Amino acid sequence: MxxxxxxxxxxxxxxxxxxxxxxxxxxxxxxxxxxxxxxxxxxxxxxxxxxxxxxxxxxxxxxxxxxxxxxxxxxxxxxxxxxxxxxNIPQMGEKQREYQEVSVPVGHYSSFEVHPTCGLATLDRIIGQYDDPRYFHEPQRMHARILWFGKGYVEYRIPNYVLSSQQLEEIEFSLEIGSEAPGVQADWPSDIHFYLNDTLLGVWTSPGDSGEGRGMLTPSWWTVNQYGWLKIIRVTREGTYLDGQRLSNVRLEDIIMTRNEWMLKLAVPENAVHVGGLTIYGEGFGNYNQDIVFRTYLQTGAD
Known part of the structure; x- marks a missing residue:
C-alpha cells in the first residue's frame, strides 16, 4: 500500500x-x-x-x-x-512535520571512482572531454548539472543540521537517475546502490538509458541521455522505502550517525548483476527541475 x-x-x-x-x-x-x-x-x-x-x-x-x-x-x-x-489530506489545525532541507548540485561530490563511459556537463557545455575520469577533478565540476559513468561511484557529504536536542524521525532524499549506456539504449539495466554513512540502504535496477523523445528541461544542444526516473528514498524507524515501496529492512537506528555530516554514496559496483552505469540529472536537465534534495524530518514537538 x-x-x-x-x-x-x-x-x-x-x-x-x-x-x-x-x-x-x-x-x-x-x-x-x-x-x-x-x-x-x-x-x-x-x-x-x-x-x-x-x-x-x-x-x-x-x-x-x-x-x-x-x-x-x-x-x-x-x-x-x-x-x-x-x-492523507491535512486537517485544519494539524501541525505539519518539521524538516530541514539541503539541495546538493550533482557536481558537488566529495569523492569518486568512475570508469568510462563517463563525463560531466554544465547547462551549456561539456566539462573537459568525454570518457576521461581526470575531469571529475576539474574545479568547474561544481557547475555540473549532469554526470554519468559506466561503473564506480560518487559520494556527497551533506551537512547535518540536526541538533543533539532534536529527535530525528525520518531521512529522505530524492534525485533523478537512470542508466548510462554508450549512446542511448532503452534496454540497459543497471543495479544502482544507495549508501548512507557507508550503510547499504538497498538497490534499484534502472531499466535503461532513456533517449525516446526529449527531456522536458534538457538543453537543446544535448543529444544523448535525455531523462531519468525521479526516485524518492525514505529511511524510517520501520525500514527503508523507495517510492513508497519497501526497499530493505535498514532502519534509522542502523545508520551510524555523525555529528556534522551525512555521506550519501551512489554506486554501480563492477560485481553487480547489471553493470549498466549511472546518470544523475540535476537542475536544468531531464524531467524534474531539481538537484539532489536531502531532507531530515524531526519528531513533532522536538525542540
Missing amino acids: IRANTDRKWLPLYEALASGVRLHILELLAGQPMNVKELASALGLSSAIVTMHTKKLEKGGLIHTQLVRRGGGTHKICSLAVSRVEL
Missing part, C-alpha cells in the same frame, strides 16, 4: 493517476500481468503511446515492469506494484 499526502514528492503518483488511459491500464493489470503489446491491443492504442503511459505509472510506483525473454523475443511485462493508495 502507498500512503501519500500533499508533499510534493508524491507528484509522480498523482500525475500517474491523472489519466483515464492509465486508470484503464491499472484495471487490466488487476486481472493479470501483461506486456505492452497486449495492453496496446486491449486499449486500441499504439505500443509507443502505451509505453509512455506505463512509464508514468512506473514513476508513480503503481506498477512494476520487467524485461522477459518469451517466444524468441524480449517483452516488457507490466504488473501491479500496489493494491491500495491512501491519501
Whole structure:
C-alpha cells in the first residue's frame, strides 16, 4: 500500500493517476500481468503511446515492469506494484512535520571512482572531454548539472543540521537517475546502490538509458541521455522505502550517525548483476527541475 499526502514528492503518483488511459491500464493489470503489446491491443492504442503511459505509472510506483525473454523475443511485462493508495489530506489545525532541507548540485561530490563511459556537463557545455575520469577533478565540476559513468561511484557529504536536542524521525532524499549506456539504449539495466554513512540502504535496477523523445528541461544542444526516473528514498524507524515501496529492512537506528555530516554514496559496483552505469540529472536537465534534495524530518514537538 502507498500512503501519500500533499508533499510534493508524491507528484509522480498523482500525475500517474491523472489519466483515464492509465486508470484503464491499472484495471487490466488487476486481472493479470501483461506486456505492452497486449495492453496496446486491449486499449486500441499504439505500443509507443502505451509505453509512455506505463512509464508514468512506473514513476508513480503503481506498477512494476520487467524485461522477459518469451517466444524468441524480449517483452516488457507490466504488473501491479500496489493494491491500495491512501491519501492523507491535512486537517485544519494539524501541525505539519518539521524538516530541514539541503539541495546538493550533482557536481558537488566529495569523492569518486568512475570508469568510462563517463563525463560531466554544465547547462551549456561539456566539462573537459568525454570518457576521461581526470575531469571529475576539474574545479568547474561544481557547475555540473549532469554526470554519468559506466561503473564506480560518487559520494556527497551533506551537512547535518540536526541538533543533539532534536529527535530525528525520518531521512529522505530524492534525485533523478537512470542508466548510462554508450549512446542511448532503452534496454540497459543497471543495479544502482544507495549508501548512507557507508550503510547499504538497498538497490534499484534502472531499466535503461532513456533517449525516446526529449527531456522536458534538457538543453537543446544535448543529444544523448535525455531523462531519468525521479526516485524518492525514505529511511524510517520501520525500514527503508523507495517510492513508497519497501526497499530493505535498514532502519534509522542502523545508520551510524555523525555529528556534522551525512555521506550519501551512489554506486554501480563492477560485481553487480547489471553493470549498466549511472546518470544523475540535476537542475536544468531531464524531467524534474531539481538537484539532489536531502531532507531530515524531526519528531513533532522536538525542540
